[in-house]
Amino acid sequence: xxxxxxxxxxxxxxxxxxxxxxxxxxxxxxxxxxxxxxxxxxxxxxxxxxxxxxxxxxxxxxxxxxxxxxxxxxxxxxxxxxxxxxxxxxxxxxxxxxxxxxxxxxxxxxxxxxxxxxxxxxxxxxxxxxxxxxxxxxxxxxxxxxxxxxxxxxxxxxxxxxxxxxxxxxxxxxxxxxxxxxxxxxxxxxxxxxxxxxxxxxxxxxxxxxxxxxxxxxx
Amino acid sequence: xxxxxxxxxxxxxxxxxxxxxxxxxxxxxxxxxxxxxxxxxxxxxxxxxxxxxxxxxxxxxxxxxxxxxxxxxxxxxxxxxxxxxxxxxxxxxxxxxxxxxxxxxxxxxxxxxxxxxxxxxxxxxxxxxxxxxxxxxxxxxxxxxxxxxxxxxxxxxxxxxxxxxxxxxxxxxxxxxxxxxxxxxxxxxxxxxxxxxxxxxxxxxxxxxxxxxxxxxxxxxxxxxxxxxxxxxxxxxxxxxxxxxxxxxxxxxxxxxxxxxxxxxxxxxxxxxxxxxxxxxxxxxxxxxxxxxxxxxxxxxxxxxxxxxxxxxxxxxxxxxxxxxxxxxxxxxxxxxxxxxxxxxxxxxxxxxxxxxxxxxxxxxxxxxxxxxxxxxxxxxxxxxxxxxxxxxxxxxxxxxxxxxxxxxxxxxxxxxxxxxxxxxxxxxxxxxxxxxxxxxxxxxxxxxxxxxxxxxxxxxxxx
Numbered sequence: 001x002x003x004x005x006x007x008x009x010x011x012x013x014x015x016x017x018x019x020x021x022x023x024x025x026x027x028x029x030x031x032x033x034x035x036x037x038x039x040x041x042x043x044x045x046x047x048x049x050x051x052x053x054x055x056x057x058x059x060x061x062x063x064x065x066x067x068x069x070x071x072x073x074x075x076x077x078x079x080x081x082x083x084x085x086x087x088x089x090x091x092x093x094x095x096x097x098x099x100x101x102x103x104x105x106x107x108x109x110x111x112x113x114x115x116x117x118x119x120x121x122x123x124x125x126x127x128x129x130x131x132x133x134x135x136x137x138x139x140x141x142x143x144x145x146x147x148x149x150x151x152x153x154x155x156x157x158x159x160x161x162x163x164x165x166x167x168x169x170x171x172x173x174x175x176x177x178x179x180x181x182x183x184x185x186x187x188x189x190x191x192x193x194x195x196x197x198x199x200x201x202x203x204x205x206x207x208x209x210x211x212x213x214x215x216x217x218x219x
Numbered sequence: 220x221x222x223x224x225x226x227x228x229x230x231x232x233x234x235x236x237x238x239x240x241x242x243x244x245x246x247x248x249x250x251x252x253x254x255x256x257x258x259x260x261x262x263x264x265x266x267x268x269x270x271x272x273x274x275x276x277x278x279x280x281x282x283x284x285x286x287x288x289x290x291x292x293x294x295x296x297x298x299x300x301x302x303x304x305x306x307x308x309x310x311x312x313x314x315x316x317x318x319x320x321x322x323x324x325x326x327x328x329x330x331x332x333x334x335x336x337x338x339x340x341x342x343x344x345x346x347x348x349x350x351x352x353x354x355x356x357x358x359x360x361x362x363x364x365x366x367x368x369x370x371x372x373x374x375x376x377x378x379x380x381x382x383x384x385x386x387x388x389x390x391x392x393x394x395x396x397x398x399x400x401x402x403x404x405x406x407x408x409x410x411x412x413x414x415x416x417x418x419x420x421x422x423x424x425x426x427x428x429x430x431x432x433x434x435x436x437x438x439x440x441x442x443x444x445x446x447x448x449x450x451x452x453x454x455x456x457x458x459x460x461x462x463x464x465x466x467x468x469x470x471x472x473x474x475x476x477x478x479x480x481x482x483x484x485x486x487x488x489x490x491x492x493x494x495x496x497x498x499x500x501x502x503x504x505x506x507x508x509x510x511x512x513x514x515x516x517x518x519x520x521x522x523x524x525x526x527x528x529x530x531x532x533x534x535x536x537x538x539x540x541x542x543x544x545x546x547x548x549x550x551x552x553x554x555x556x557x558x559x560x561x562x563x564x565x566x567x568x569x570x571x572x573x574x575x576x577x578x579x580x581x582x583x584x585x586x587x588x589x590x591x592x593x594x595x596x597x598x599x600x601x602x603x604x605x606x607x608x609x610x611x612x613x614x615x616x617x618x619x620x621x622x623x624x625x626x627x628x629x630x631x632x633x634x635x636x637x638x639x640x641x642x643x644x645x646x647x648x649x650x651x652x653x654x655x656x657x658x659x660x661x662x663x664x665x666x667x668x669x670x671x672x673x674x675x676x677x678x679x680x681x682x683x
Binding site for chain 1: 309355401
């Protein structure tokens with residue numbers, strides 16, 4: 001008998017009947033005191049929460065302004081920029097490639113993880129913005145893979161205001177409704193941090209030292 | 220030396236170490252302040268939330284075969300391999316075989332107590348593999364040649380001076396006591412590891428049955444890098460860590476973060492459903508998930524103990540425990556320390572060597588009070604003591620005889636009166652001989668019993 005079968009045998013022998021009572025259907029709104037009740041306030045709450053964690057939040061009126069903002073942010077650190085190829089970035093950030101010129105690193109040219117060493121800024125889209133926790137939820141196929149959002153020291157997320165949801169529950173429900181061909185999703189709440197030495201907070205432990213979220217208003 | 224005896228010696232030494240105590244109290248005071256505040260600001264009713272979490276986990280434990288099978292089917296369908304390990308040795312061997320097949324010379328790890336449980340680092344080093352711990356706290360204890368001090372905060376016992384000296388001596392880093400600079404030294408030191416490692420090894424905080432996924436929670440990003448860069452990703456996880464679906468994360472992620480560190484939610488939570496899929500630009504070619512039993516099914520089979528498998532390894536019971544705070548994490552000499560460790564270790568590793576752990580408790584119940592999944596830890600500690608006595612693994616010679624005499628005496632009021640003078644004399648003579656008695660005030664029995672005092676009192680009253 002294989003280990004698998006032996007374990008299953010032990011599990012089955014150990015089983016006791018589950019409680020007949022159905023699990024209560026509890027929603028985030030019932031559990032969390034800080035669940036945002038007013039849909040109009042979602043952006044403000046998202047901004048407050050993420051800024052508390054020293055993330056940066058910018059709201060821009062349209063795609064052109066989003067491009068401006070990304071260029072401005074990239075300029076603030078200098079170095080090479082890598083943008084997630086294809087849609088939705090092409091339409092979210094029109095003309096970005098021309099404006100960044102030779103600072104733009106072609107994603108196709110960065111195969112090896114070692115090549116990433118020269119990328120200072122990673123620009124990606126996201127699937128959901130979560131107001132209650134100030135989080136960003138992204139999948140590999142919506143954000144240019146596993147590395148682009150974690151290896152470069154500065155991660156810029158560009159998303160539409162319509163992607164904002166009140167709480168984790170809605171984001172996870174939404175994730176179920178999206179195309180399932182992904183192997184990896186990350187729920188990101190602020191720049192990388194540690195407090196392993198004397199409980200003192202330090203940003204940029206291994207992941208990005210800076211996280212900026214650019215929220216585009218226009219539909 | 221026998222483990223119980225060695226435990227007492229380590230405990231005595233740590234208890235006297237004032238510097239150690241100050242470091243730990245400082246860290247835990249900070250923790251407690253933030254956590255208590257967060258429970259209140261985030262949850263409408265933290266106690267209700269933890270009861271719900273306990274209900275969900277109990278439901279999972281009653282459906283484990285079905286849920287694990289669902290997980291296995293779904294993640295295998297996307298190209299991951301699932302390996303069932305009955306023992307620590309089987310899990311180690313699977314990883315060693317994988318290392319040999321991939322001809323791996325460098326392995327990068329993110330923090331995982333389950334790998335501590337199976338002694339993975341030692342096995343890999345023995346096989347000539349370079350193992351890099353990537354979590355800052357884990358790196359610190361690895362460089363120091365020590366074991367993790369705490370399941371969530373492995374380097375809680377090191378202050379910045381200690382870390383500065385370690386990084387200077389062992390990593391050749393410039394001497395600095397700036398915590399930010401020390402963190403950056405670790406960052407630069409490990410960049411190379413992610414890129415050069417052939418295998419990345421992580422633990423997992425949750426297994427999702429419906430989505431066929433594992434979930435890993437962290438703050439630093441080292442786990443994400445470990446899952447993103449190397450061509451092979453290995454996950455070692457206890458088979459009890461199942462949740463029915465992604466939906467439950469909406470409760471469990473904030474609950475774990477609040478109890479673990481006082482955060483609303485940790486910085487990074489990764490949901491992983493397999494190796495790189497067609498259409499994805501990167502990710503590992505291979506993903507292996509090792510589902511570890513190693514005594515968990517035995518815990519499940521015992522009605523008194525099965526609730527302990529609700530545990531989400533947040534570390535709250537360690538921080539709350541007055542014994543842990545006094546004797547420190549290393550005294551336990553186990554991968555899981557504090558109350559949770561003293562409950563599960565004798566079952567996972569055998570009572571013969573580990574029966575003493577449940578006795579290292581004041582049974583005050585602080586652990587049960589802070590547990591986010593409502594495990595009745597202090598009663599389980601009591602059950603373990605019962606087990607230890609039943610199997611005759613008790614500490615002092617003559618203990619059973621003394622207990623029998625005690626039980627006989629306590630059943631009748633008259634017997635107590637009979638034994639009393641002897642007890643008084645005995646404690647007066649014997650207590651000062653106990654280890655550590657010189658350093659504390661030895662309690663003495665009152666001259667007269669309460670019954671006698673009461674009688675005298677009543678008699679006096681009747682005189683008026």
